Structure formats: C-alpha cells, structure tokens
Amino acid sequence: xTTLTTGASQAGMPELLPGDVRMLLTGNYAVSYGAMRxxxxxxxxxxxxxxxxxxxxxxxxxxxxxxxxxxxTAESEHSAMSACITASLTGVRVFTATASQGLMLMHEMLHxxxxxxxxxxxxxxxxxxxxxxxxWPDQTDSLAQRDTGWIQLYTENGQESxxxxxxxxRIAEQLLVPAMVIHEAFYISHALEPVVVxxxxxxxEYLPPFAPQHRLDPEIGxxxxxxxxxxxxxxxxxxLGEAMARVPxxxxxxxxxxxxxxxxxxxxxxxxxxxxxEIAVVxxxxxxxxxxxAVDRLREAGVSVGLLKIKxxxxxxxxxxxxxxxxxxxxxxxxxNFSPGVGGVLHQELKAAxxxxxxxxxxxxxxxxxxxxxxxxxxxxxxVGKAMTEEPVAESVWQR
Amino acid sequence: MEPFHAEPNYIIEEAPVFxxxxxxxxxxxxxxxxxxxxxxxxxxxxxxxxxxCIAIISxxxxxxxxRIPVYQTTLEASAASxxxxxxxxxxxxxxxxxxxxxxxxxxxYDIGFQALSGAAERNEDMVYVCLDxxxxxxxxxxxxxxxxxxxxxxxxxxxxxxDKKDIAEIMAAHRVPYVATATVGYPEDLARKVAKAxxxxxxxxxxxxxxxxDGWGVPDDGAVRVxxxxxxxxxxxxxxxxxxxxxxxxxxxxxxxxxERYLETQRRYRHLTADxxxxxxxxxxxxxxLLHARAKVECVPMFQGAEI
Numbered sequence: 011x012t013t014l015t016t017g018a019s020q021a022g023m024p025e026l027l028p029g030d031v032r033m034l035l036t037g038n039y040a041v042s043y044g045a046m047r048x049x050x051x052x053x054x055x056x057x058x059x060x061x062x063x064x065x066x067x068x069x070x071x072x073x074x075x076x077x078x079x080x081x082x083t084a085e086s087e088h089s090a091m092s093a094c095i096t097a098s099l100t101g102v103r104v105f106t107a108t109a110s111q112g113l114m115l116m117h118e119m120l121h122x123x124x125x126x127x128x129x130x131x132x133x134x135x136x137x138x139x140x141x142x143x144x145x146w147p148d149q150t151d152s153l154a155q156r157d158t159g160w161i162q163l164y165t166e167n168g169q170e171s172x173x174x175x176x177x178x179x180r181i182a183e184q185l186l187v188p189a190m191v192i193h194e195a196f197y198i199s200h201a202l203e204p205v206v207v208x209x210x211x212x213x214x215e216y217l218p219p220f221a222p223q224h225r226l227d228p229e230i231g232x233x234x235x236x237x238x239x240x241x242x243x244x245x246x247x248x249x250l251g252e253a254m255a256r257v258p259x260x261x262x263x264x265x266x267x268x269x270x271x272x273x274x275x276x277x278x279x280x281x282x283x284x285x286x287x288e289i290a291v292v293x294x295x296x297x298x299x300x301x302x303x304a305v306d307r308l309r310e311a312g313v314s315v316g317l318l319k320i321k322x323x324x325x326x327x328x329x330x331x332x333x334x335x336x337x338x339x340x341x342x343x344x345x346x347n348f349s350p351g352v353g354g355v356l357h358q359e360l361k362a363a364x365x366x367x368x369x370x371x372x373x374x375x376x377x378x379x380x381x382x383x384x385x386x387x388x389x390x391x392x393x394v395g396k397a398m399t400e401e402p403v404a405e406s407v408w409q410r
Numbered sequence: 411m412e413p414f415h416a417e418p419n420y421i422i423e424e425a426p427v428f429x430x431x432x433x434x435x436x437x438x439x440x441x442x443x444x445x446x447x448x449x450x451x452x453x454x455x456x457x458x459x460x461x462x463c464i465a466i467i468s469x470x471x472x473x474x475x476x477r478i479p480v481y482q483t484t485l486e487a488s489a490a491s492x493x494x495x496x497x498x499x500x501x502x503x504x505x506x507x508x509x510x511x512x513x514x515x516x517x518x519y520d521i522g523f524q525a526l527s528g529a530a531e532r533n534e535d536m537v538y539v540c541l542d543x544x545x546x547x548x549x550x551x552x553x554x555x556x557x558x559x560x561x562x563x564x565x566x567x568x569x570x571x572x573d574k575k576d577i578a579e580i581m582a583a584h585r586v587p588y589v590a591t592a593t594v595g596y597p598e599d600l601a602r603k604v605a606k607a608x609x610x611x612x613x614x615x616x617x618x619x620x621x622x623x624d625g626w627g628v629p630d631d632g633a634v635r636v637x638x639x640x641x642x643x644x645x646x647x648x649x650x651x652x653x654x655x656x657x658x659x660x661x662x663x664x665x666x667x668x669x670e671r672y673l674e675t676q677r678r679y680r681h682l683t684a685d686x687x688x689x690x691x692x693x694x695x696x697x698x699x700l701l702h703a704r705a706k707v708e709c710v711p712m713f714q715g716a717e718i
Contacts, residue, residue, distance in 0.1 A: 051501040054494060080497045084490060085528025092487035092525070093494030096458070099481065100498030118484060226479045226495060228454050228507055235482030237470040 024169060025273045029209025037198035040168035040205045041107065041133050041191070042067035044175035046077040047213040048131070050105035054082040054093035058112040059145055060195040061135045065107065087112035091119035091132075098128035099234060101225035103179065106130065109195070110137035110151045117155065120188075124159025124250060126234055129182035129189070129220070131175060132160075136194040136295070136346075138381060146382025147194035149295060149347040153323075153355040159250055161189040161257055162324035164294040167198060169205045173274055174321075176213055180264045183220055185253045194346070195382070197296035208272050216271055258327045278327050281334050283309055284316030289340040289398055290371075292360060294320040297344055297385060304390035315394055320356065328363040335364070341371045342397040344390060345406060346379035353377065353406025375406035383410060422601040424449035432475035434467045439621040439633035441467055442594040443541050447512060447618070450604035451537065453478060455508040456499075458492045460485045460522065462514035463548045463622075464541060486521040488513045489529035492536045500535075508608060509536040515556035516546045518617075519575050530584035533612040537604070540577065540615070543622035551625040558645075559693065560686055562678040563625070569681060573693070577617050578651070585654030587612040592648060593619040595637030599648055599660055619646045627677020639672040644694045647701055657705035662698070669694045 026032055035043065041064050045053070055065045071077035084090035087108050098104045108116060113134050123130055134152045138144035152162060163178060165171045171193045178189040193199060224232055238246065261278050269275025280298075283305050284290060291301045298319040308315045318334055318341070335341060345354030352358050357375030364370040374397040379385040393409055427448040434441035440463050448457070457480045459465050465482055469475045483491040488511045496509045513522060518540040526538065545563050546552040552565040556577070560569040582589045587610050592600040600618060607614035619640055621633045628636050640646040644663030651657050669691045673679040682690075 052494065052497045054490075054497075080501060082493065082497055083532070084493075085524060085531070089487065089490030089493075089525045089528055092483065092490035093497070096481060096483070096491045096494030097498040098494075100456075100495050100502070102498040102501050119487065122484060226456050226481055227504075228456060228478055231477070231479055233474060233476075233480040233482075236465065236468060236474070236480065239470075242471060 023204060024206045026206060027209065027212070027273055029211060031207045032204055033207055034202055035168055035205040036063060036200050036202055037168035037171050037193055038063040038135065038200065039067045040172040041175055042071065043205070043207045044172035045105045046071055047208060047210060048105065048176050048179045048217055049103065050079060050131075051102040052080045052082065052093070052097040053105050054084050054090040054097065055106050056084045056087045056090045056108070056112060058087070058109050060137055060199045061107045061109040061112070061133070063199070064133060087115040088119060091116040091123065094130045094132075095119060095123045095126055095128050096226070098130050099126055099226050101220070101222050101227070103220040104128070104130045105132070107133040107135070109135040110139055113151045113155060114139060117158065120155055120158035120160055123188045125246070127186040129179070129186055131178045131182055131189050131191065133171070133175065134190050134192045135199045136192060144381065145195065147197050147296065147346060148380060148382050149192070149194065150349070152190060152192045153347050153349070155190070156324050156355070159187065159254070160324065161187055161322070163189065163191050163321055164323055165191060165193045165198070165321070166296060166298045166319065168201070168203050169274070170276060171198065172205060172207065173268065173272065173276070176217060177261070177264045177268050179217055181257065181261050184260055185256055187250070187253050187257065192295070194296045206274075212271050216268060254325045257325050258322060258330060261322055276321055278322035279330055279334055280319040280321065282317040282319065284318065284334070284338070286314050287316035287338050288314040289342060289394060290316045290318050290335065290338050291390060291394060292318045292320065292341050292343045292356065294323060294356065295346065297346060297379060300385060300387050301344065301390055303387040304394065307387065308391055308394060313394070323359075326359050326363055331360070331363050332367050335371050338371050340374065340397060342374040342376065342394060344376055344378045344385060344393065346382070346385070348377055348380045357406045372402045374400070374402045376409040377406050378409050420598040420602040422446070422450075422598060423605070425452040427451065427453055427455070427477050429475045429477065432467045433469060434463070435623060437623055437630035437633055438463075439594045439623070439637060440464065440541050440543060442597070442633070443600065443618045443620045444512065446594075446597055446601045447510070447539050447604050448476060448478070450601045451508050451510050451608055454506055455510050456481065456495050458483055458488050458495065458509070458511045460488045460513050460517040461548070462517055462541070463543070464512045464514065466548065485517050487525055488517055488522050489525040489534065489536070489538060492538070493529050493532070493534040496535050511536060511538040513538070513540055514548070515540060515542040515544060516554045518542075519555045519577050527584065530581060530586050530613050530615070533586060535611055535613070537607045537614045537616070539604070540617045541620045542577075542617050543620050543625060544574070545622070545625055547622040547625035551622075559690060560679070560682060562681060578649075581615045582651040582654045586615060587653060588614040589651040590616045590649070591619070591646065592616055593637045593641060593646060594621070595634045596641065596648060596661060603650065625678070627680070628675060632675065636672070636675050639675060643667050643669045643672040644698045645669055645672050647698065649701065649705070657701075659701065659705050
C-alpha cells in the first residue's frame with residue numbers, strides 16, 4: 011500500500027493529453043475550472059477574501075455558457091452551507107468555497123452535513139481567523155474543523171487543487187462523506203501558474219453523475235434529521251467512523267485511477283527524497299513547495315534529509331504515515347497554524363499517530379509560519395540543522 | 411388596485427397528509443395549524459422544519475405524523491435549507507413539488523430571520539409558514555421578539571418591556587409575492603390562504619397565530635376561543651398583502667370589543683394593571699388605524715366574529 015501513497019514527481023510542466031488545455035491560472039481560478047469539470051448542479055456561495063476569485067470565475071463561466079450551474083448567492087456562509095446540505099440531500103452534486111471567518115460561521119452546518127451524509131465538496135482558502143483581523147495564510151481555520159466529519163485534503167499548488175477538487179467528488183460520493191480541499195491564501199490562491207485543465211470527456215469518464223439512492227423526494231417519502239434515541243445516535247456515529255476509516259484506501263484508489271486517466275497523481279502523502287534520510291521535514295500545503303527547495307539544497311550539501319508531505323489530513327492516515335517514516339530517526343514539523351494550549355496541530359496529530367510504533371522517530375515541532383509569516387527555504391534549512399543538533403521537547407516551539 | 415376579500419363560504423379541501431396520533435399537547439392550537447397547512451399543501455410537498463414544537467409534532471425517528479418527506483434543519487437555517495431543496499428540484503425538472511417551511515416564531519422572527527430575509531430578497535420559491543405562539547414555548551416559554559408587550563414569559567417574569575415585531579409588515583416590505591396573517595380560530599381563512607399561496611410562485615409567507623395552552627395559560631379547550639378573540643378584539647387582524655402593496659383586510663375587530671376580553675383569557679397577562687391594559691388598547695387601536703391606512707380602503711370585515 012505504501013507504494014500507492016507515493017505521488018508522482020511534481021517537477022516540470024504537466025503533460026497535455028488530447029483535449030486538455032493549458033492555461034495560466036491562479037490557484038483559485040484553477041479551483042473554478044476544476045469545479046466546472048466536475049459538473050456540480052448547485053453552487054450556494056458567499057464571498058470572502060481570499061476565496062472571492064473562485065466565485066467570480068464560476069460566475070463568469072456560467073455567464074459565458076460554459077458552466078451550466080445554479081449559482082445561489084446566499085446572504086451568509088451559514089445559509090450557503092445550509093443550502094448545500096439540502097441540495098445534496100435532494101440528489102444533486104454540490105460545490106462551494108469559503109475561507110477563514112466564513113468557515114467559522116459554517117461550523118455548525120459542517121457537522122450537520124457529515125451527519126446527513128451529504129458528499130458536498132468545498133474548497134477552503136486558508137486565512138487567519140480574527141481577532142485581530144488579518145488576511146494571511148494560516149491553516150488554523152480548516153484545522154479547527156478537524157472534528158466535523160469532513161475529509162480534509164491539503165494541496166500545494168493550483169494544479170493539485172484543480173485535480174483534487176475532481177478527485178474529492180469521487181471520494182466523497184463513494185463514501186457519502188463531505189470533503190474539503192484546502193489551499194492557502196495568496197501563496198496558492200492568487201499565484202499564477204501554468205495549469206492543465208483536463209478534457210471534459212475524460213473527467214466525465216472519471217466522475218459519473220451523482221445519483222443517490224436516498225434523497226428528499228415525495229415519490230420516495232424519506233425524511234432526514236428528526237430526533238433519534240441514544241442507540242440510533244451511537245450507531246449513526248459508528249457508521250460515520252467506518253466511512254471515514256475507508257477514506258485512505260478510497261482516496262488512494264481515486265488518485266491511482268485519476269493518474270491513469272489524466273497523467274497526474276499525488277497520493278495521500280508523498281515521500282520526497284526520503285532515501286536514507288536521517289531527518290525528514292513534515293509539512294502540508296504550500297510550505298511543501300519551499301521545503302522541496304530546502305531539501306534539494308541540503309542534499310547537495312551532503313545532508314541526508316527528505317520531505318514527508320501530508321496531503322490527506324482527515325482522516326489522518328496513520329498506517330501510511332507510520333510506513334512512510336519507518337527507519338527515519340528524526341522528524342521536524344513546520345507549522346503554519348496554532349492551537350493555543352496545544353501548539354502545532356500537525357505536530358500533535360503526528361505524535362499521536364506514531365505513539366506505540368516500534369522504534370518511532372523523534373518529533374520536533376516548530377511554529378514557524380503562524381500568521382502567514384514567510385518561511386523561506388533558508389529558514390527551513392536552518393531549522394533542520396537546529397533539529398539535528400537538539401533533543402526534541404514535547405511542546406511545539408516558536409521559531410522565526 | 412382592487413381590494414379582495416376572503417370567500418366567507420370557502421370549503422376546506424384536505425389531502426390526508428397530517429395524521430392523528432402525533433405528539434402535540436391535547437388541545438394544542440399548533441396541531442390544528444399544522445393540519446390545515448399540510449393538508450392544504452398536499453402530498454407533493456417537501457417540508458423543512460427547524461427545532462420547534464412542530465418538530466415534536468412531526469415525530470421522533472422512526473415515526474412521522476406527516477406523509478411527506480420532512481427535513482429537520484437547524485434553528486436559524488429554515489429558509490436557506492428550503493432554498494437548497496427548491497434549487498435541486500428545479501435542476502431535476504421536478505417543478506410540480508411544493509417546498510414548504512413550517513417554523514416557529516423563534517426560528518422566524520429571531521434566529522432564522524437573516525436566512526428568511528435573504529431568501530425573500532432572492533424571491534426563493536417556497537411557502538414559508540410561521541406558526542407563531544409568541545415565544546420559545548418548546549423550551550419552557552421564554553421570550554422571543556414575537557412576544558407581545560407586557561406578556562409574562564419565564565425570561566420576562568415582570569412582563570416583556572418591548573413590543574412584538576411586526577413580521578407581516580417586515581415581510582411585506584421585502585415586496586415578496588404574498589404575505590398573509592391567519593389564525594387557527596378561522597380555519598377557512600387559514601386553509602384558503604395556504605391553498606392560494608400554493609398556487610403562486612416565489613416566496614410566500616404566512617404567519618399563523620397559534621395559542622400555546624401551557625405558555626399562554628389557557629385551558630385545554632381554549633385555543634380556538636382565544637385565537638378568535640385575538641382577531642375579534644383587533645389584537646391580530648387577518649389580512650393579505652400581494653407584492654408588498656396590495657392590501658386586503660379579511661377579518662377585523664368586532665366593534666365595541668375591548669382588547670381586555672382577549673387578555674383576560676390568558677394567565678400570561680394576569681399581572682396587568684388597569685393602566686397597562688389601557689396602554690395595550692391604545693397600541694392596538696393605533697396599529698389598526700395604520701393597517702387601514704396601508705390598505706387604503708374603508709375596511710368592511712367579511713367575517714364578523716361570532717362569540718364562541
């Protein structure tokens with residue numbers, strides 16, 4: 011299974027297959043094109059910086075007649091998510107996008123969505139949560155939703171965001187679990203890169219129409235949401251847990267098939283230059299791109315260092331992560347999030363995943379990019395060097 | 411602008427959507443309202459119900475008193491939830507299915523108002539019925555923004571210091587296709603309004619005054635009598651507004667009937683002094699004159715309330 015989790019190299023320009031189009035797109039526009047290719051029928055959405063270009067591009071594509079969709083301009087994120095849930099329950103494919111405070115306002119309905127087994131796909135653009143106000147890349151907003159029963163997939167660039175939106179529908183609809191695709195403010199959302207928009211026919215082949223057996227329909231008569239007893243609630247949560255437990259294998263299969271059709275795959279995590287590594291950087295999101303540069307430089311200087319990129323964060327793929335770090339003596343987590351009283355969320359989750367593992371790696375946790383402060387390749391090189399000479403402490407450590 | 415009036419001899423046509431054996435309190439005014447709303451909407455309907463007495467009446471899993479799909483949503487989300495259903499139905503070509511919200515006053519006047527106002531602005535295609543028992547009765551009779559001036563609730567034990575929100579006027583100001591007031595003591599009027607709303611498109615809003623026996627302090631057999639007195643004393647006039655401007659008053663007060671006749675039937679008003687009763691009367695008179703002005707007609711009520 012571990013071989014399947016290793017993504018294809020992201021180096022170089024993605025290949026064009028027949029019908030594909032290469033466009034210069036921001037990460038957010040890439041998301042809009044990915045959503046269009048997935049053919050959602052209803053998109054309830056509310057604007058918030060830095061998500062707005064996603065909604066704007068969908069509106070433009072709809073007006074141009076390229077994207078046949080009902081765009082519902084809700085009066086709040088809470089209402090947008092409320093409408094997502096019922097549209098999905100009524101039997102159509104649903105997409106939305108938000109960020110930061112918007113995701114916070116949705117929190118109640120995120121639980122409702124997973125409880126209702128609605129395979130909504132939502133993109134969240136990571137942005138600091140107030141107060142005070144900020145517009146900076148910080149993953150605390152989505153990580154604060156880790157207990158809501160949503161799949162979380164973190165991406166590193168616009169191409170990966172586009173591809174992951176399409177894959178997320180496949181995973182979500184197979185398991186009836188909603189999925190969040192997450193990329194960071196500005197580093198990804200507003201950065202222009204060449205992106206391959208895959209041919210519609212191939213996406214249609216990959217993603218059949220959503221046709222749920224259970225839905226709100228007077229011809230069927232089924233209802234959802236009324237009061238249940240303790241035993242029913244217990245069984246319902248257990249079922250949700252069982253569906254979550256199937257996410258890693260389902261996501262790997264979805265990615266493998268996607269790669270076969272589209273020529274690009276990512277895995278649910280990626281081992282980059284991990285051969286014989288004495289230490290590995292562990293990161294997710296845009297920081298992985300910078301870490302690749304740092305790893306390359308350190309390798310040139312003779313340091314045995316690799317990168318473990320976590321793409322699937324929820325559910326946390328314990329088995330695959332353990333296999334990926336087996337034999338690596340030290341891990342150093344670079345965080346762009348902060349949970350007061352805990353520290354870095356990835357640091358915490360990683361330690362929990364490795365607890366009880368035979369001969370586990372030491373784990374250093376560095377709060378390096380909190381609040382969107384820049385974490386350069388040089389900084390990562392410096393922190394790797396620091397971790398190599400120190401014993402780890404239990405807490406995450408502030409590092410600028 | 412022709413004023414229009416209720417058909418005094420309207421014959422209620424009921425489809426058997428609402429069942430007996432539901433979980434309402436014996437004598438509950440709201441159960442009557444649910445009956446006429448659901449049975450007038452008919453079986454090709456999907457209902458959205460937020461937390462409320464209506465959710466209790468609807469029934470716990472695996473039971474249902476309603477022979478239609480019911481989606482129970484969160485307290486603030488009814489109108490947005492209904493919008494999602496409608497938009498999905500349209501995408502599926504199912505244009506003959508009604509989307510109905512039945513929410514309480516807390517879920518409408520208070521926490522659900524933002525979603526309702528947004529849906530009204532977008533003119534989402536649904537019938538939104540607010541069963542208004544003037545407080546959070548399902549949680550033990552706390553004050554809502556629908557609780558009337560000086561009424562006792564468990565969170566206003568000295569009487570509510572502020573007036574009730576005028577939700578019908580607020581919704582009419584959104585210029586939605588249809589706004590109506592109704593109450594369970596006038597079932598023909600209620601059923602006619604639901605049937606009329608059902609045939610229209612866009613956001614249609616009906617607020618139904620539904621006495622809560624326990625929350626208001628009314629005897630088990632008193633819901634219909636108190637409901638009629640609310641109309642007969644001018645406390646809750648029955649009227650309709652189309653497109654925010656075409657008003658029609660259906661049932662107004664019985665001349666010479668003071669509001670005290672309504673107030674004295676309910677435990678929640680028993681602390682009132684004579685001055686307070688007079689203040690409420692002045693308020694009712696003023697609001698009635700405002701409604702006349704908006705309706706731009708000399709009001710000739712069609713049903714003169716008969717004392718039950």
